Amino acid sequence: MVFGPVLDVRPLFRQEREELLGLLRSLSREEWSRATVCPGWDVHDVVGHVLNDYVRRISGSRDGFGGAVFANDETLPSYLARTNDEFVRAARQCSPELMVELLGHLGPELDRVWESFDLTGPAALDVSWAGPGPSPAWLDIARDYTEFWVHQQQIRDAVGKPGADRPELVHPVLDTFLRALPYTLREVARPSGTAVRVVVTGPAGGTWCAVSDDGSWRMGDGDPAATVTMRPDDLWRLATRGITVAEARERAAVQGDPALTDAVTSLLAVVA
Template sequence: MKTPGPIFVTELFPKLNAELQELLCSLEDEDWKRPATGVWSVKDVVAHLLDTTLRRLAVDRDQYVSLDTPKLQTDRDPTNYINQTNAEWVKAARRLSPRLLIELLEKVGQEMYEFFKTLDPYKTAIFPVSWAGEQVSPNWFDIAREYTEKWHHQEQIREAVHRLGLTSREYLFPVLDTFMRALPHVYRNVRAVEETLIKTEITGPAGGDWFLIRKQDRWELWLGVEEKPKATVRMPQDVAWKLFTKGLEKSSAERRMSFKGTKELGRQILDMICIIG
């Protein structure tokens, strides 16, 4: 029985970027127009990947604050601002050719990797991982969050153009492990007696087991717990990442999940969202 440790994914970025480059260079003209997620096409998602990489470099590496950045005063303001900024960029980027998007992504993807290598993983990140309920996060967690963004958007593209996904343990387990750090936050308002144990089991080559334990009026995340849980949730790895990134409706996800013990305790995980927007 142990608490989860840091997730170090910086060295996965070059591999993930290379996989993306190979994928994008293989696409036909019609592939770029295919619907990928929501109202976005494959080309729109590629443009979004470029946008988020550029913004990361501008704000974090270059310490640049845009003059049009608004003051965020309510809990919904950050989400609304991000959604607006995302939409503005995607609309403007429709003027860019696929070739330009590919070339720019290759360049700035490498620059972001080089920047991440300079960061002390334990120092405070410029961005907290808000979907995990954190006001302050270490760099390793923020970088892991960035990795989940890059991975799941590439996976959306792969599914849209009917290509094999990057779902081996090397690529997907760090995504799921990062997402699981949100469990205590999503259960924060769930009342239970001391030492109540909830097990989340994700099946598949990239899966694993994570445990929530109620201690001193809060939930803690643990690994390797041998005691019998009060509730167990079981789901395939593809259901997990899609549910947590709003790529699968709760009702559809629940039909592919199984529950043991107190079902209502387990069902709380259906509310877990590990993206902003």
């Protein structure tokens, strides 16, 4: 399969949420107002966005509710930017205490939604950054895990309180983002069997490989024509554009085919 083996992150949602709620309960009013890396959003706004994700997922996947519709000629990025902004603005009427209560209340219900999915069945929402066409449910679910975890890290960065950084929480984020490798390499044509390896250092890291296969790419194994080595923090920040492609290339160690290493170090795992 192009995306590689099934990744089941469902047991991790509760752990990630406990870390988030503990963090939020520790914040002062001033810290809730700290600016984040998300343009125009403070900590309160990022929490409102996470709450929007909970509400949207439960409404859509549990209740079959379509939610906001696309405007005429609206692209997916512009649709998401508009609807996310609408919810975040409305959530500014909510106290931090209420938002923490809502996340704590809705989280277990969202866990039940994830458990209802057949991991190998079709996704409720296709993962566009991993390629066009249908996505498997497991990748859709893993994509949401990465979003929740990354937003928590953005809050932690804003308030200077690191955490939720145990390898068992971080590794699945890296693993999910690197399933975008085949799509990332789509413009680089190489003979079938050509392989690209990504090595992420540290306890949360590992080794991933993509292989050219009859004009396209898939996750697989092979003798690499190029290798990119990165630290975990640099990889997830690149994938979410917390750092630029240029910054990622400065920090990475690369070997082999430069067109392949350049493609890997442009990896994007968010809708933009």
